[in-house]
Amino acid sequence: MPHEHSVDQLFEEISRGSRRALAKGLSLIESTAPHERESAMQLLERCGANPHTSKRIGLTGAPGVGKSSFAEQLGMSFVERGERVAVLAVDPSSRKTGGSILGDKVRMPLLSNHTQAFVRPSPSRLALGGTTPTTRDAIVVCEAAGYTTVIVESVGVGQSETDLSDMVDAFLLLVLPTAGDDVQGIKRGIMEMANAILVSKADIDEQATAMATAMYVSALRLLHPPLPSISVPVLPLSSRTGAGVAGVLQWLDTFFSAEHAETLHDQRRHQRRAWFDAVLQQELTDRFLQHPVMVQRLRTLQAEVDGGTRIPTVAVHSLLSSLSLSFTESI
Numbered sequence: 001m002p003h004e005h006s007v008d009q010l011f012e013e014i015s016r017g018s019r020r021a022l023a024k025g026l027s028l029i030e031s032t033a034p035h036e037r038e039s040a041m042q043l044l045e046r047c048g049a050n051p052h053t054s055k056r057i058g059l060t061g062a063p064g065v066g067k068s069s070f071a072e073q074l075g076m077s078f079v080e081r082g083e084r085v086a087v088l089a090v091d092p093s094s095r096k097t098g099g100s101i102l103g104d105k106v107r108m109p110l111l112s113n114h115t116q117a118f119v120r121p122s123p124s125r126l127a128l129g130g131t132t133p134t135t136r137d138a139i140v141v142c143e144a145a146g147y148t149t150v151i152v153e154s155v156g157v158g159q160s161e162t163d164l165s166d167m168v169d170a171f172l173l174l175v176l177p178t179a180g181d182d183v184q185g186i187k188r189g190i191m192e193m194a195n196a197i198l199v200s201k202a203d204i205d206e207q208a209t210a211m212a213t214a215m216y217v218s219a220l221r222l223l224h225p226p227l228p229s230i231s232v233p234v235l236p237l238s239s240r241t242g243a244g245v246a247g248v249l250q251w252l253d254t255f256f257s258a259e260h261a262e263t264l265h266d267q268r269r270h271q272r273r274a275w276f277d278a279v280l281q282q283e284l285t286d287r288f289l290q291h292p293v294m295v296q297r298l299r300t301l302q303a304e305v306d307g308g309t310r311i312p313t314v315a316v317h318s319l320l321s322s323l324s325l326s327f328t329e330s331i
């Protein structure tokens with residue numbers, strides 16, 4: 001177990017901008033090994049002590065829609081004007097194999113090799129959907145390492161859009177330029193969360209792109225924008241030719257301008273509270289259910305519930321009413 005001294009040292013190296021130390025720090029906070037949790041907490045405490053100003057950008061969309069290709073383009077635009085960019089990528093192909101180390105680096109060849117950028121492929125411990133329980137912590141560690149822009153890519157399935165939209169300032173939805181009924185294929189809920197819709201792969205078919213753009217514009221008219229003071233644009237984009245990337249960059253500059261600082265500040269405050277609530281619930285449930293006494297009792301009760309000799313309501317009630325909470329000793 002790394003003791004305090006080595007956590008201090010690791011934090012020191014992360015703050016100085018060492019990408020190796022950052023990768024090590026991220027592995028530490030992603031670790032589920034009980035003996036590493038304490039060090040992870042110490043590291044996070046140091047990283048979170050001085051909140052850094054940064055831009056947090058989330059990219060979501062169906063598998064293969066062009067998220068990583070756009071992250072590469074956007075990331076390069078930022079580093080070329082002197083910013084430092086971290087990309088936390090989720091490679092869906094790695095979920096099946098339990099974690100490919102190179103997948104996303106291969107998809108972002110320029111960015112992964114740039115000295116002012118850091119590309120982190122997905123850790124293997126994934127929550128169903130795409131972000132991990134530790135993605136929020138990872139963003140904070142990247143910021144402590146001096147990255148002024150953090151891009152998080154997550155495939156758009158299940159709960160992941162909600163999770164991702166709740167941890168970034170700007171949440172961008174990538175869609176394909178397919179006309180027709182496809183707008184219905186994109187869940188209304190995701191569109192409602194997006195701060196911008198990007199019609200990806202616009203180079204493939206100009207006409208279809210124009211039609212899809214118009215269709216999304218009209219679909220958005222029926223929805224409230226996620227941030228009341230900031231309207232939601234639909235922007236065509238080709239990461240292959242680079243067309244439209246400047247337009248997205250320009251929109252992002254306005255989004256992150258002083259004009260919207262207060263709105264984004266408020267959004268972050270709400271996000272911190274939601275983050276606290278989520279971790280608290282998760283940890284309480286985990287610790288409770290994993291306690292050896294509970295494991296034993298649960299087994300008995302589950303057998304009774306399975307066998308139909310006790311109804312679940314009574315089983316849970318009897319479990320909890322035999323519990324006396326003591327705050328002086330660990331539960």
Ligand SMILES: Nc1nc2c(ncn2[C@@H]2O[C@H](COP(=O)(O)OP(=O)(O)OP(=O)(O)O)[C@@H](O)[C@H]2O)c(=O)[nH]1
Nearest residue numbers: 062063064065066067068069092155201238239240
């Ligand atoms: N024609 C064209 N192809 C593109 C464009 N952007 C990405 N692609 C291609 O689409 C495929 C998927 O691109 P990715 O950037 O990996 O897409 P992704 O959304 O990150 O994919 P997953 O992470 O697997 O969900 C690749 O073969 C890209 O080369 C584009 O603007 N135009």
Ligand SMILES: [Mg+2]
Nearest residue numbers: 067068090091
């Ligand atoms: Mg990708």
